[in-house]
Amino acid sequence: MESEGTHRFSLVTSGKGIRDRDFEQILAIFEALREKTSLKLCASLGIIDHKQALSLKEAGVTRYHHNMSLMLRRAPAIYLNVGLEG
16 A cells, blocks of 8 residues: 555544444554554544543554534534634
């Protein structure tokens, strides 16, 4: 992959969150990629807690995506406070 110009790898799941068993498997994938490649690792796994975020960081994930735009109808003040509106 890297020799062909790929520099970043992301694992993405659908749904609100991820089950513990699946999360552990994803961690193992990231750990193997970190050890065997120089790819920058990203994830988008839905809602995670602080402990899971730290585990992803330890496994080598440097970027995490969460589609907060779905929350706009529930908490527009979040967007207004940080300048992410519309």
